[in-house]
Amino acid sequence: MAVALILVLIALGSVAFHLWSPWWWTPIASNWSYIDTTIVITFWITGAVFVAVVLFMAYCVYRFRHRQGQQAHYEPESKRLELWLTVITGVGVAAMLTPGLFVWHQFISVPEDATDIEILGQQWQWSFRLPGPDGKLGTTDARLISPDNPLGLSREDQSGQDDVIVEGGELRLPIGKPVKALLRSVDVIHNFYVPEIRAKMDLVPGQVSYIWFTPTRTGTFEILCAELCGLGHSQMRGTVVVQEQKDYQTWLQGQASRSFARLSPDAQ
Incomplete structure (x- = not known):
């Protein structure tokens, strides 16, 4: 009982x-x-x-508890x-x-009007790439990754010269605009996860995966790595800052110093 x-x-x-x-x-x-x-x-x-x-x-x-004198009924199937x-x-x-x-x-099924961005995971930080004034991301190649070019952008692709690069910082996005996030890893498997966004996806070395979402609320939201990726896994965090369209454009226009052309050694 x-x-x-x-x-x-x-x-x-x-x-x-x-x-x-x-x-x-x-x-x-x-x-x-x-x-x-x-x-x-x-x-x-x-x-x-x-x-x-x-x-x-x-x-x-x-x-069917045990009781004195009661015999179990055998039914094999x-x-x-x-x-x-x-x-x-x-x-x-x-x-x-x-x-x-x-x-x-x-x-x-990504909307046709979604803006491409890139999210790069590495032990143990997040880096981001946003399209510049031309609205296009340049091509990348893992073989081009170096201390001077941590995201592996092609210097010969003109579309990537104005790409805005943010290493180990925050990802800023405009509210109400669909975003397609291209996901890459340079070392081990990571997982991009923002609890408030719900969408999450693995970053697999040698592959480019993606997720898409539309921010619906302004604010600052924490990025987590949802895949055990080594000793610093718990510290692999970042932030997504969702802004009104006007504020986002103002911020983006002020990021000329972070463009790939300005960061490239060739521009020195």
């Missing part, structure tokens, strides 16, 4: 903890509310299964029970996967 009661309290306590606990995600600051919806759907499906299983265990512990379990499990898995497929389609 005590074990059955403990199991019931675990089930009820888990539900109560979810409903009244402050352990909830941060307020969203991008267009990815779809991800929140998908997480909530998954939580309620898995939560319902968890409660049902625990309560069933409590029932079995109480109903039940095709009816197996069929029901298969159907219910299949429906539950489909209910969790289906919303995710729609969200994933949106996640990889």
